Amino acid sequence: MLEQLGSIHSLLPPAVGVLALLVGALIIDLIAKRVLVGSVRAFAKRSSVTWDDALVTHNVFGRLVQDRSPLPLLNGFGAMTAILLLVFKDTILSLVASVQLTAQDMVRVGDWIEMPQFGADGGLPTLARFAHTHTTT
Numbered sequence: 001m002l003e004q005l006g007s008i009h010s011l012l013p014p015a016v017g018v019l020a021l022l023v024g025a026l027i028i029d030l031i032a033k034r035v036l037v038g039s040v041r042a043f044a045k046r047s048s049v050t051w052d053d054a055l056v057t058h059n060v061f062g063r064l065v066q067d068r069s070p071l072p073l074l075n076g077f078g079a080m081t082a083i084l085l086l087v088f089k090d091t092i093l094s095l096v097a098s099v100q101l102t103a104q105d106m107v108r109v110g111d112w113i114e115m116p117q118f119g120a121d122g123g124l125p126t127l128a129r130f131a132h133t134h135t136t137t
Contacts, residue, residue: 044055085092101107107124114121 107113109124109126111124112122113124
């Protein structure tokens with residue numbers, strides 16, 4: 001059948017494939033939401049904790065199934081990620097740098113390191129996962 005569509009126009013078989021993929025994704029999304037919400041609701045009803053009973057009574061899990069756009073939720077996640085990255089920027093950079101130094105075996109304990117632009121030089125006493133500023137002149 002796809003060969004016949006290909007004889008009409010060369011872009012029809014990929015378009016039919018993309019359309020079938022989208023329809024399949026929508027069907028799987030609807031089924032997964034129903035199964036997931038049903039199982040979470042059943043688990044919350046059987047547990048002895050009280051806070052999840054409040055979630056069931058206020059229909060929080062049912063609201064996940066409604067046909068609402070997920071864009072506000074994704075926008076919120078994006079905004080929170082941006083704030084966390086700004087707050088922990090130096091910590092993340094230090095962690096990545098120390099992992100790279102360790103993985104590539106660029107320095108070892110006892111190496112002599114000089115940084116004339118900062119007026120720092122000296123031996124490396126220990127290796128740590130996060131950067132520590134030690135200046136010896």
